Amino acid sequence: MRQLWTIVGFDLRQRLRDKSILIFGIAVPLALMGVLNLLLGGFDESPELEPVTVAASVPADDPLAPTIVDVLTGLDVMDVTVKDMPADEVDDYVADGDAAVGITVDDGFAQTVSTGRQARVEIIEGDSSGLEADVVISVVQGTVDQLTAGVVATVAGSAEGLSPDELATVGRTAATPSDHIALIEGQASNEQLSTKGTLVAGQTGLFLLFTVGFGVLALLAEREQGTMARLQSMPMRRSTVVLAKSLTGFLLGVFATSFLLTVGSLLFGVDFGDVLAVAVLIVTAVAAATSLTFIVARVARTAEQANVMQSIVAVVLGMAGGAFFPIPATGLAATIIDVNPIAAFIRGLGITSGGGDLADLGTPLSIMVGFAVVCLLVSRVIPDRAATT
Amino acid sequence: MSAKTISNTRLDHPAAGAYVLEVQSLVRRFGDLTAVDDVSFRIAAGETYGLLGPNGAGKTTTISMVAGLISPDAGSVVVAGQTMDPKKVEVKGNIGLVPQDLAIYPDLTARENLRYFGRLQRIGRDALDRRIDEVLDLIGLSDRAGDLTKEYSGGMKRRLNIGIGLLHQPSLLILDEPTVGVDPQSRNAILESVEALSVEGMAVLYTTHYMEEAERLCDRIGIIDEGRIQAEGSRDHLVRLTGGVDHIRLSGSGDIEAAAQALRALPEIEQVDADRRMLMLTVHDAPTAVARVVTTATEAGVSLSDVEITRPDLESVFLHLTGKALRD
Numbered sequence: 018m019r020q021l022w023t024i025v026g027f028d029l030r031q032r033l034r035d036k037s038i039l040i041f042g043i044a045v046p047l048a049l050m051g052v053l054n055l056l057l058g059g060f061d062e063s064p065e066l067e068p069v070t071v072a073a074s075v076p077a078d079d080p081l082a083p084t085i086v087d088v089l090t091g092l093d094v095m096d097v098t099v100k101d102m103p104a105d106e107v108d109d110y111v112a113d114g115d116a117a118v119g120i121t122v123d124d125g126f127a128q129t130v131s132t133g134r135q136a137r138v139e140i141i142e143g144d145s146s147g148l149e150a151d152v153v154i155s156v157v158q159g160t161v162d163q164l165t166a167g168v169v170a171t172v173a174g175s176a177e178g179l180s181p182d183e184l185a186t187v188g189r190t191a192a193t194p195s196d197h198i199a200l201i202e203g204q205a206s207n208e209q210l211s212t213k214g215t216l217v218a219g220q221t222g223l224f225l226l227f228t229v230g231f232g233v234l235a236l237l238a239e240r241e242q243g244t245m246a247r248l249q250s251m252p253m254r255r256s257t258v259v260l261a262k263s264l265t266g267f268l269l270g271v272f273a274t275s276f277l278l279t280v281g282s283l284l285f286g287v288d289f290g291d292v293l294a295v296a297v298l299i300v301t302a303v304a305a306a307t308s309l310t311f312i313v314a315r316v317a318r319t320a321e322q323a324n325v326m327q328s329i330v331a332v333v334l335g336m337a338g339g340a341f342f343p344i345p346a347t348g349l350a351a352t353i354i355d356v357n358p359i360a361a362f363i364r365g366l367g368i369t370s371g372g373g374d375l376a377d378l379g380t381p382l383s384i385m386v387g388f389a390v391v392c393l394l395v396s397r398v399i400p401d402r403a404a405t406t
Numbered sequence: 407m408s409a410k411t412i413s414n415t416r417l418d419h420p421a422a423g424a425y426v427l428e429v430q431s432l433v434r435r436f437g438d439l440t441a442v443d444d445v446s447f448r449i450a451a452g453e454t455y456g457l458l459g460p461n462g463a464g465k466t467t468t469i470s471m472v473a474g475l476i477s478p479d480a481g482s483v484v485v486a487g488q489t490m491d492p493k494k495v496e497v498k499g500n501i502g503l504v505p506q507d508l509a510i511y512p513d514l515t516a517r518e519n520l521r522y523f524g525r526l527q528r529i530g531r532d533a534l535d536r537r538i539d540e541v542l543d544l545i546g547l548s549d550r551a552g553d554l555t556k557e558y559s560g561g562m563k564r565r566l567n568i569g570i571g572l573l574h575q576p577s578l579l580i581l582d583e584p585t586v587g588v589d590p591q592s593r594n595a596i597l598e599s600v601e602a603l604s605v606e607g608m609a610v611l612y613t614t615h616y617m618e619e620a621e622r623l624c625d626r627i628g629i630i631d632e633g634r635i636q637a638e639g640s641r642d643h644l645v646r647l648t649g650g651v652d653h654i655r656l657s658g659s660g661d662i663e664a665a666a667q668a669l670r671a672l673p674e675i676e677q678v679d680a681d682r683r684m685l686m687l688t689v690h691d692a693p694t695a696v697a698r699v700v701t702t703a704t705e706a707g708v709s710l711s712d713v714e715i716t717r718p719d720l721e722s723v724f725l726h727l728t729g730k731a732l733r734d
């Protein structure tokens with residue numbers, strides 16, 4: 018027992034000394050959070066989008082064209098004021114800076130669309146328009162595309178065509194604005210976390226896999242340095258060395274994860290909620306990640322191999338868990354998320370930040386514990402490739 | 407045991423029970439290769455035993471079983487009366503291993519390396535500090551103890567490697583080719599410290615493929631090749647087994663013929679060949695005979711200008727036993 022702690026203390030001191038934990042466990046993930054925050058910033062908090070005015074010339078009697086305007090005014094993410102005007106005034110209105118975007122829809126829009134041809138919708142953007150104009154433009158483009166698709170499908174199904182009202186309904190269904198927005202926000206696996214919260218939780222979860230990996234790397238380094246033979250000739254169990262390395266990885270993981278969540282939440286203004294519940298999530302997630310390193314320790318022969326394996330596992334689990342960007346949970350991705358400790362960790366943080374406490378964490382906690390158990394069992398079955406050397 | 411094995415167990419060994427290490431019929435295979443094939447030997451306290459053999463002979467594999475790093479496929483290792491096994495924790499406290507490959511942490515100083523391994527050997531804090539100073543002194547690294555070992559020369563690293571094995575004053579010290587790749591000065595320092603150890607009563611198991619080291623250090627030598635001990639005994643015993651004899655060559659001027667006559671009368675001289683300026687004597691043990699030889703020749707009227715002793719060495723013993731050179 019004393020020897021176990023001697024090794025752990027020694028390894029912890031080594032990791033602090035060579036700064037690897039500070040660089041890869043703390044500095045890099047924090048930097049990545051910052052960079053990703055800048056990249057994702059545009060789509061982040063909806064209140065930050067300013068109200069915007071759109072000049073529109075839409076044929077009032079067309080059965081489909083008004084849908085475009087309806088979609089814009091119905092957007093949740095920002096206030097859009099639509100000024101209706103004749104086609105020849107739109108350009109000037111935008112040029113004067115009175116509107117950020119001008120939209121001109123030709124007469125006979127519905128007619129063109131129903132024949133399957135590309136309908137002409139002219140969009141102009143004002144000189145000083147910002148992000149809001151881009152959102153308007155992409156929404157209009159998306160709506161037009163979907164109207165086209167929806168109408169063509171409907172027309173193909175009915176040789177006689179439909180009444181204008183029915184057509185409009187079909188078009189509207191195809192172009193429900195929430196479709197776009199749902200995709201951007203991608204809140205399939207983390208209902209309560211904001212984009213920034215997902216960012217902090219995701220990067221923390223991703224780098225957790227690297228941090229606990231320092232334990233395995235230290236184990237393999239002992240083999241490569243030749244010190245393993247010496248350790249095994251000493252009066253202690255073989256398992257003491259392995260256990261000590263895992264414990265080191267675990268402690269580093271708990272330290273780095275707690276640090277990242279704390280600093281991340283301060284830097285990005287995220288509140289993860291109940292401290293006790295978050296602490297339990299951290300410990301369980303670190304345990305799950307550490308158990309994975311037992312498999313790596315068995316399979317990898319060299320520290321280099323272990324590094325590569327760990328990176329692959331970390332990126333796959335991290336991505337599937339939504340560490341870089343939230344992905345909609347369908348098909349294979351959903352399955353990976355279901356058994357993924359990183360995803361469970363992020364989901365758990367979503368629950369706590371949404372006001373949940375320990376009692377609400379049953380699902381994510383059991384996923385993580387299940388993952389740990391499976392990893393430990395698997396690692397026992399795999400023959401130790403490096404045992405004879 | 408193979409028919410080829412020549413042993414003199416009866417001649418040299420002290421009473422049973424006094425052995426620190428008893429290795430009995432060890433076998434270890436790697437796939438189809440039998441790396442260690444029925445190896446037996448024993449080492450008493452204060453005795454230095456050498457395993458002398460070429461690359462791939464099975465020295466490290468034997469040592470790995472003795473140190474409890476790997477399990478034998480057959481046979482047994484008993485250290486200080488207890489059976490060694492990779493799972494046995496307590497027995498391991500009796501051995502100090504100096505692995506063939508350096509086993510030190512490059513980013514630590516010598517003192518830090520010693521302290522870490524010393525604590526894992528369960529040496530108490532005060533005793534450890536004292537012992538570290540002793541060991542540093544013994545391996546001649548006291549004034550460099552605070553430097554990172556990655557800045558050490560090859561020889562200094564080797565010496566530290568040995569020092570770590572000595573820390574806890576084991577009853578059996580195992581050194582696996584401790585002088586490989588070392589400058590002559592460091593090598594001499596290493597050999598001197600090993601000599602000092604056996605004086606302290608430590609049993610030493612020393613592997614090497616340098617026959618000079620085996621000759622200088624080892625009380626008994628096991629010649630190992632292809633996993634088998636081909637012959638075992640003191641250096642002189644091994645040389646005699648192969649029919650080797652010593653020669654003393656005297657050069658000088660004066661009455662060579664009279665000197666030859668007088669020397670033939672000495673009981674330890676087997677044969678004397680003479681020409682006009684030189685006498686070639688065949689003896690059993692040149693070092694003990696040489697003084698009387700010189701006196702006798704001088705008294706017979708020869709003024710000596712040179713005396714040279716040539717002895718058959720382990721190299722020739724190895725050649726005789728295996729039909730190949732020790733080093734290729």
Ligand SMILES: Nc1ncnc2c1ncn2[C@@H]1O[C@H](COP(=O)(O)OP(=O)(O)OP(=O)(O)O)[C@@H](O)[C@H]1O
Nearest residue numbers: 405406436441460461462463464465466467468615
């Ligand atoms: N882990 C292993 N797996 C497979 N073969 C091995 C293993 N260890 C040793 N061997 C083989 O066993 C034989 C004996 O090797 P060993 O290392 O014991 O020789 P040695 O006498 O120590 O040689 P050297 O002087 O080069 O250190 C060699 O043929 C070697 O290739």
Ligand SMILES: [Mg+2]
Nearest residue numbers: 465466467506
């Ligand atoms: Mg060897």
